[in-house]
Amino acid sequence: MGLALFFSGAFVGRTLEVEKITVPMVQSAQKLLGLDFKPSQLDTALTELTDLRQSYIRLREAKLENSVPPALQFNPIPVGFTFERERERFKASELKKVDLPANREDIAYLTVRELAELVRTKKISSVELTTFFLARLKKYDPKLHCVTSYTEELAMQQAKQADAEIKKGKYKGLLHGIPFGVKDLLSTKGYKTTWGSVPYKDQVIDEDATVVQKLRDAGAVLVAKLTLGELAMGDVWYGGKTRTPWDITRGSSGSSAGSASAVAAGLLPFAIGTETLGSIVSPSTACGTTGLRPTYGRVSRHGAMALSWSMDKIGPITRSVEDCAIVFNAIYGPDGKDQSVLDAPFNYTPEINVKKLRIGYLKSGFERTYAFKTQDQATLEALRKAGHELIPIELPKLPVNDLVMTISVEGAAAFEDITLNGQVDKMVNQDRNAWPNTFRSARFIPAVEYLQAQRVRYQLVQEMEKLMKQVDVYVSPSFAGSNLVITNLTGHPCVVIPNGFTNQNRPTTITFIGKLFGEANLLAFVKEYQDKTDFHKKHPVVAL
16 A cells, blocks of 8 residues: 555656657567567556656656665675674784885885884884885886876875874874875875766865775875776776786786786885776786785775675785785774674784685686686695695586676666766777676666576575585685686675786786685685795886
8 A cells, every 4th residue: 555655646756758658669678678478468567667767767867976875785694694703903923123125116015014114113204105105106107007196295294194193102003104095986085086987087075985084094194096997997097098017018907907006016015996896806917916805894885986886895905915904904894884884803813723724726717728727726736735635616506697787787877877968978988898888788677687686696695605614715716717706796705816927927816715704814824825925026127
């Protein structure tokens, strides 16, 4: 009765003059959707279809900023899943004495952990570090195209404040005084937030995203907004194509293009990226960086451009696994604004006995013929030599690639305004695989099919939980097989690290997947492996 009353008068608005809906029109439409209702059944539906179309038109008149989420919320928690409850103090690894390099340029490739020790012991000031990295950004950005905006005035102010606080004995922790950059889909008060896109290249969102605010509270120094492929796809933005410092004739991949490029080139100690379907893993591979894609629901996306409310995730891109842990420790947790964020502890310590962890490997993924197979097989062999018994696993057999429509539908909703007013025509990429075509095509995906896809996604979440009861961590090729798609849909955390080089001296990577909200064990395990390698310590000096 409530629905009947609602549609009978409570929501009646103006009726617009539009083409009359007819049976032949609907017959043509149902062919597009793969339906086969009888003409008599379609005739019965004409009145309701006409009313629905009027509803669509009225709803489009509602003012919906990109920041407004849908009332539906993805839940990554499988049935029966329980959180760790006990909270422990974050513990980073102990360092021997750290001195300033004899060659000052070598500061560019020190880790956050090493720089933090130099700052803490006052061997270098935050102002000196900030000045140093700003100079490198300005020197190499003309080649790499990784910066959209410098935040120099703010950076110097924050650096001076950090130095003053440290001088007074008010040391905030490992990020105090450390320069960083953020992917330019995170809002920053007083500076442009362009989303890498022509329609938004002059946009100012006058607030700090939660991640930016949390890093500021930790004492970190924001020096630049970094490029992203236009509206978080690829490495092409309104200012050109972001390059990998290993080969500046090639793009840095996307969409966290500038974040990975800047860190790899030693232009910043760390940067913030985001991932919906590979946007931390892919540029980390092209640039040879280490990246953490946290569990969905770990880091607030308040102040971040929404592409897919049920899949977007924010994480750090760094030089080392422990740097990822340090940055993640500052940005995770609820903020009272992003309601998808759950309050779960992050009890990282490098001192756990990783030999007690059950380690799986994606058997069929490694058996395929693919680009990085030689480097990946070497990783598996190194893990076995380190004493780990690798448990063969296989991923759930569900139509996961078909679930990628999730991004199309949610992205089309997030950018409905520029799709309908034609502003998408100003975007740089206009080919078949670019956003303008995706946003238009997604208008023809029925709501019923989208919801059916989410029901299959629910099944995927449950099946992945069965798998993750067998192992604590598993290793997978970064791109071979369906792992990247599946774990982005289920929200599992991923650490991507360099594990070698191609014959063309381009970096390769491998990925490790952990349990939901299991970043602590995941990072500790991958750190133990990375510490036995030196791939993350190689630098693209020649290309620069």
